Amino acid sequence: AQKVTQAQTEISVVEKEDVTLDCVYETRDTTYYLFWYKQPPSGELVFLIRRNSFDEQNEISGRYSWNFQKSTSSFNFTITASQVVDSAVYFCALSDTGTASKLTFGTGTRLQVTL
């Protein structure tokens, strides 16, 4: 069975601090996909990134970066120089290539960025 663990329930940082959100996953599949979604206070889910299991390159998009390490089954997300607008709940999710193609979500990490 697939499982995604986001051990950090809530993180508070002061603006401009860097912050890393942890994600650890479990799957027996050799091919799988990892995702991060952002849920701002308004409630919608915003897609941030999709990564397949064969691509371990780290990715950077502006202030966002992702560190994928198969050896530790982790897909961590770092926000550099955090801003108040980054305040949201962040979900990590896992999908396999089976017929279900569903997303198995972690429980989310609430990030609070204050001035």
Place this chain on the structure above:
Amino acid sequence: EAQVTQNPRYLITVTGKKLTVTCSQNMNHEYMSWYRQDPGLGLRQIYYSMNVEVTDKGDVPEGYKVSRKEKRNFPLILESPSPNQTSLYFCASSLWVPGQGSYEQYFGPGTRLTVT
């Protein structure tokens, strides 16, 4: 504009009164699904559909029904709602290619349902 729409956005109802939450997408996606979000549990899949007339259960299907008569629509039906179905519901759609897993899933804005 590519989007997934859900209606209603907010609904307060009473136990046992049948309701339908509609979901529609304009991207011609084959794959659609419903999730519910509960505090401390993240999002869990209720039902999914890989194409017209093809639906299957997700992780928490009890108390829900779905149908997929048209590619663009995937309504969620609660025949006899109960208070434990109070939750935030999301519809999602994505391109799906067999053997290539889940592409980016586009989520609707959510429907907040309260059953009293």
